[in-house]
Amino acid sequence: MAVSSADQRRLAPWPRFGSGALETVHVRRLIDVVNARLYSADHRALLLLKCMMSSELPAHLYDQAAEAILGFRYSMLESGSDSMTLWTESHQVTAAVAEYLAGQLYPTRIFSNDGRSGARHQRAAQAQLTIWLSDRFRFGFSEWLSSTYYAYDLAALALLVDHAADEALVERATMVMDIALLDLALHSFNGRVVPSMGRAYTEQIMHPETAEIAPIWASAFGQAPDIDVDKVTSLFLARERYEVPAAICELATCQPERRVLSSHGLDVEEVRDELRRHPFHPRSQSLDLIRFWWGQQAVTTPETIVDSARAMRVFDLQNSRILAPMRRYIKLPNPVLISTLRTMNPITSGKALNRANVQTIRTSNYQLSSVQRYRPGGFGDQQHIWHASLPGDIEVFGTHPGSSQLNLENRPATPSNWEGNGINPDVAQHYNVLLAQYNLHERRGRFEGPRQELVHIHFPFVQFDQTRLGAGWAAGRRGRGYIGILGTHTFELISETEIVQRGQHTGYAVLVGDEEEHISFAAFLEQLKQYRLRLIGDRLTLTSPFGRFDLTWGKDFKVNGQIIDCDYPRYDAPGVQVPRNPSEMTVTGTKHRLRLDWASGVRESTAL
Known part of the structure; x- marks a missing residue:
């Protein structure tokens, strides 16, 4: 049963050695x-540190763990060739938390990978964490709403809050945990976190x-699940100090209907200026830019390639197995490097996680979420552009199947069949109506596999209570929730979960509704028949008797002739109105209010 206050929730402690699976x-x-x-391995380091600090390990096992922690590589600035990607946004914080706690645990010991003392490691990690936390509060998460990476971030920060000696750092980490959970509260449906995501x-x-976030959502807003000591997310489940603010709990559990507009992260092109004028941590050095750009995976874009190549040379990353595709280019002169990149047009440019303007509309019977106008025609990677959810675990979404010639040793290459898009669509949403246009004529890129001239939609027919499929449309009902999809081209039924629309230039519209609005599924279908979709x-x-929607590729999105602004503030939702790049936030629930003031370090929860 959902609860409205974290104080009512009982959390299981981290197990002692010899109990359960530990x-x-x-x-x-x-x-x-x-x-x-x-x-x-940075996630494993966090779990190992937790065992060392909380599980009373036998002396011989503790000593072995200590040697592993003292010999670990915690940053891309340290030497070493391995499979770790310590520069992405989430790995930056997991590795920095591990380094901070390791340094705090062994301040006088020498860490064998780089010869520095634990105290120096702790200071370096604290400096990086301070900036990382400030950037997340101000700009949001580049890996927006990810059901994987938010989980890892929250797990690492929960461990930091439990064990860090610096209370100022603990308070900042607590505030960033608040905004991560606020994101999840605003963009979740019936306990499922499936909005548009930066990495899915x-x-x-x-x-x-x-998803990794599932037990964290349950622990934060529902019934705490059992601890699995093999999962890093259990660090959040076993937290000792952090309490979820009541106001955020109320938004997650007591607000079945809402429309949320939110902005996450920065565009690659604006990073330099935004960091230069940062009110708390202004910076302009190449290393500072690289940390932010690589955090958003913008390694091979025209704006970043010169600094990326310099970083690989300076920090001796030429032998990194993850960065291997760049190896042959990093010694080129800067002007040649940029022109070569433009000529190559590598699909790796699609990994860059640019600013995301996300709209999510939710009722008790459906949720529709999408990122607006996200780099249409550009290469995609793991970005999940739109998603619709209905009761009973119905998940509907569409992609252009991608194909990559790159081989990754740690996970399958992306974009792939259902992960991300080979070529990004142009998508815009207005409340419960979404338009998606795909143009696959864009120039081919280096490392791109065969480009499929089709788009497909995951539509699990067998899980609906009722479905209908026509030549250019599909519809389904689950419980009291309805979804309809209209296509510009014929839909082909490929399997019981997939429909396909073939062609280089296609489009479709997604409409969601429910029994409260349409009385019955039959009435919803009758209304669906009155819509006409054209691609000219x-x-x-x-068009329909109820309104007109126009989406022009890369230009305006209009509803009934009025241009719709797809440039969102940080939050515009019931209980949360916050401008972009804030220094403070106020979250108002049904019975409580939360105030976060970064400048003064104030985190204040009060009853209304």
Whole structure:
């Protein structure tokens, strides 16, 4: 049963050694991964540190764990060739938390990878964490609303809050945990976190109950699940100090109907200016830019390539297996490097996580979420552009299947069949109506596999209570929630979960509704028949007796002739109105209010 205050929730403590699965085999497995520096070894380092600080390990096992922690590589600035990607936004914080706590634990010991003392590691990590936390509060998360990476961020910050000695750092980390949970509260549906996302994985968007964020959402806003000591997210489940503000709990559990507009992150092009005028941490050095750009995975864009190549040379990253595609280009002169990049047109430019303007509309019977006008015609990667959810675990979304010639040793290459888009569509949403236009004529890129001339939609027919499929439309009902999709081209039924629309230039419209608005599914279908969708040139037009929607590729989005502004503030939602790049926020629930003031470090929760 949902609760409205974190004080009412009982959390399970982190287990002692010898209880449950926390045995010698488990701890040694953590040690082995940390020593091998495998992908996500920073997550294993967090779990190992938690065991060392809270599980009363036997002396011989503790010593082995300590040696692994003292020999770990915590930053891309340290030497070493391995499979870790310590520069992405989420890995920056997980690695920095591990480094801070390791340094705090062993201030006088020498860390063998770089010869620095624990105290120096702690100071370096604290400096990086201070900036990372400030940037998240001010700009939001580049990996917007990710059901994977928000979970890792929250787990790392929960561990920091529990064990860091610096109370000022703890307070800042607590405030960033608040805004991450606020994002989840505003963009979730029936406990499922499946809005538009900056980084998404197939299994988790088709089956959100398997996502890393699922137990964290349950722990924060519902019934705390059992702790699995092999999952880094359990660090949040076993938190000792952090309490979810009542106002955020109320938004998550007591507000079935809402429309949310929110802005997340920065465009690659605006990073330099925004960091220069940052009110708390102004900066303009190349390393500072690289940390932010690489945090948003903007390694190979025209704006970043010169600094990226310099960073690879200075920090000896030429042998990084993850950055291998760049190796042959980093020694080119700067002007040649930029022109070569433009000629190559690599699909890796699509990894860059630019600013996301996300709209989510939710009732008790449906949710529709999308990122507005996100780099149409550009390459995609893991960005999840739009998603619709109905009761009963119905998940509907569409992509242009991508194909990459790059081989990654830690996970399948992206974009892929359902992850991300080969070519990004132009998408705009107005309340419960979404238009999507795909233009696959764009120039091919380096490392791109065969380009499919089709788009497809995940539409799980067998899970609906009722479905209908016509030549150019599909519709379904689950419970009291309805969804209809109209296409400019014929829909082909490929399987019981997939429909396809073929062509290089296509479009479709998505409409969601429910019984409260339409009385019945039959009435919804009758209204759907009154809509007409046309694609003429670069304009996708949806008309009906109820209104007209026009989406012109890369230009205006109009509703009934009025241009719709798709440039959103940080938050515009019931209970939360915050401008972009804020220094303070106020969150108002049904019975409580939360005030966050970054400048003064004030976090204040009060009853209304």
